[in-house]
Amino acid sequence: MDTRQTLDLGDLRGPVLIFGGPYSNLAATHAMRARADELGIPPERIICTGDVVAYCAEPEETIALVRDWGIPVVLGNCEESLGLASSDCGCGFDEGTTCSLLSVDWYHFANERMSEDDRAWMRTLPKAIRFTLNGKSILVVHGGVEQINRFIFPSTAAVIKQAELDLAGTDILVGGHSGIPSGVRTGNRAWLNAGAIGMPANDGTTDGWYLILSTEKERLRCLWQRLSYSATSTVKKMRAVGMTGNYTDCLATGLWPSMDVLPDADREKRGQALTIEDIFC
Ligand SMILES: [Fe+2]
Structure with a gap:
C-alpha cells in the first residue's frame, strides 16, 4: 500500500x-450520527469506508452532513469519479448489466449537483x-x-x-x-466488511449495518450492528426528483434491484435476514 495515500490515525483508545455507503441517503446518515452520539463515540473514532454519494436523491445534503460531522472518510469509487467529474461512477459494473444501466441515472443526477468545493474535498480523501x-x-x-x-x-473465497x-x-x-x-477470521487476523447504511443488505430487512471494534478481555471484538431507521423522507425525496422503482x-423491501454482481452463493441468501457472529482476535 502506498503510504502517501494512507491516513494514519495512530493509536486509538x-x-x-x-460504516460505509451513505449513498446520498440523508435520513440513514442522520440516524448513523445519532447512534454514534448515543454510543458516545466521538468523530475521531468513526470511519466511513466511502461512497458518501450514490443511489439516493440528497447528495449535497449528505456530503454536508458528513463534512460537518468531521469523521475520517476513505475515498470511495464514487468520490474518486465525482472528484474528477468523470463520466461514470467507476463502480465496476459490467457493461450492459442492470446495475450499470441504473448507475447512469443516479450518477448523472449527483454529478450535476456537485459543487466545486465538494469535488475538491473528495480529491483530498485518502485511499486507506x-x-x-x-x-x-x-x-x-x-x-x-x-x-x-x-x-x-x-x-x-477465503484465499x-x-x-x-x-x-x-x-x-x-x-x-x-x-x-x-461479513467477516472471516484467519489465525489471529481478520478480514471484515463493515456493510453499508444507505441501502439494505439484500436480506429482506430495511436496515443498514455498521461495525464496532472494541477491546474486551484483552481481545479485539468485531461486532456488527443493524441500523434501523425510517427511510420515508429518503423515498419521498427520490420520488420528488423522478427516482422511482429499483432503489426506492x-x-x-430490503431486496436489491439486481444481483448482477453477486456470486451464486450470496444470491441464494437473498431475503434471508442476516445474522453475523462476533469475531474475536
Ligand atoms: Fe463503491
Missing part, C-alpha cells in the same frame, strides 16, 4: 465505529486509513487494497481475503463497497 487498537494494526479501504472497486462478498490481508500487511483489514457486511423499492 476506545471503541471504533466503522490505518490505526492501531489494543495492539492490533488495522487498515480500512474501500473495496480491495489495490483496487478501489473490487467486489469482495461474504461468499468470496482471496487472505491475499488481501497479506497485501494490507495488518492484523485486520476492513473494506466496504460490496454492500453486505429496495429501501422498502
